[in-house]
Amino acid sequence: MNKKVIWGAVLALSVAGVAGMNIYSLNKTIDVSVTQAEEGAISETVFASGQLESADVQNYFAPASGVVDKVEVRAGDAVKKGQTLYTLRVEDLQQQLRMEQNNLKIAQAEREAARKQQDAANANPLVPKQEIDFTLYDMKIENADLAVQAVQKKIASATVTAAKDGVVTHLDIKAGQIVMEGAPALVTANLDALQVRAQIGELDAGKVKQDLTVTVSGDAFADNTYSGIVSYLAPTASLSNPAAKDPSVEMLVTLDNSAPELRPGYNATVEVTLTETQKHPLVPPEAIKREGEKALVFRIENGKSVAVEVKTGKEDDTHVEILEGLTAGEEIIASVPEGLRAGKKVKVQ
Structure with a gap:
């Protein structure tokens, strides 16, 4: 038999086989499950790192x-x-x-001497009347009296007492040491009132508001987490340290309660959950088919799949936000099987 005839027959059979497979594929029914797009909002979580410190610190300085x-x-x-x-x-x-x-005493005596001099001169009819201006004398007496009061105050403050309850966290003096007025002496802190001083990145800082409830955790927290509120957000951003490349915003988080395992100086992580107030249709991530820049979901009409292009928003592990193309309550294929495209025969399991 002629070789050309043989190869032609083989090619014809191959084309026929492929065509048959395509026809079979088109006619094959795909089993699917369905779900309804539910209305809701996806929460976003941002993090900030910082350190525990007392929210009630008292600094003591040498009074003299x-x-x-x-x-x-x-x-x-x-x-x-x-x-x-x-x-x-x-x-x-x-x-x-x-x-x-x-x-x-000297200032008072000088004024008294001037007064007597004036009185004596005015008592002599042969001498013109004198009116001495005592303003400078009075100012000198007042300044001397203030100086006495200042030293008395220093003597009274030479015994330094605690202004409030607390724990001594820093001690910078010892007996026999010479100190200058205003020099740091010691620090006390209330360890039952703790806060986290944290730095939050510039991209997330605008999402966080004061009085927002947060969760605080840390490697040294014995696997416990603590709740708190954002009590302060700095009005400006800055570099938290010389090695930092991007600016951040300082944030203070006041803990709702304390515990023995918490100590000032521990590293802490602040977790902020941001709940979106505007609701959108939500679908499972597996219900979306990505084709380049397009995102598709599939409805079922007359036993066949219908592709619907949608615009997606935020997503988490269980849901994707649909901004356009779908409304809450619409029924779609819950999980897009491999090979599904528009016009395929489908059967709901």
Whole structure:
């Protein structure tokens, strides 16, 4: 037999086979399940990282220059309001007080001498009347009196007491140490009132509002999570550290409650769930077929699949938001099987 005839026969059989398979494929019924697009909103979650700190911190500074006499507390000690924290030696202050008191007496004596001089001159009929301006004398007396009061106040404050209950978290002084007025001495903090100072990225900062409820977790939290509220958002963004490339916004989160395992300084993660108020039709992710830039869902009409192009929005693990092309309550194929396209015969299982 001629080879050309044989190859022609083979080719014809192949074409016929492919055509037959295509016809079979077109006529094959695909089993599908259906679902209804439900109306709802998809929540978005954003995260911020930061550190735990006390929301109630009290800083104590040296009330006067001098020598620390006694330190009554140690770092980690719990203190009560009114409890003595430390004292300064007051010998130098007492000497200064005596000097200022002497200056006050001198100023008062100078004014009195001027008054007597005026009275004596005015008592002599042969001498013209004198009217001395006592303004400068009075100012000198007032300044001297203020200086006395200032030293007395320093002496009274030489015994430093706790302004409120707390725990000593930092201690910067020791007995015998010379301190300058205003130098840091110690810090106390209320460990039952904790907050997270966090940095939230510039892309997410605009989505977060004050008073929003959040969840706080951390590696050192013993697998526990804590609720809190956003108590502060900085009005400006900045670089959180010299190595940062993108600016962030400082955020404070006040914890609703505390626990023994929580300590200031621990790293913390703030999870913010943003609930969308506007509702849209929601469908399962597997109900959508992607073809390049297009997103399709399939309805069933007269036993055949009908492709509907839709515009999608946010999505999570279980739902995709449909912005255009579908309304809530419409029935669609729940999971697009492989090979499904418009016009295919389908059967609902």
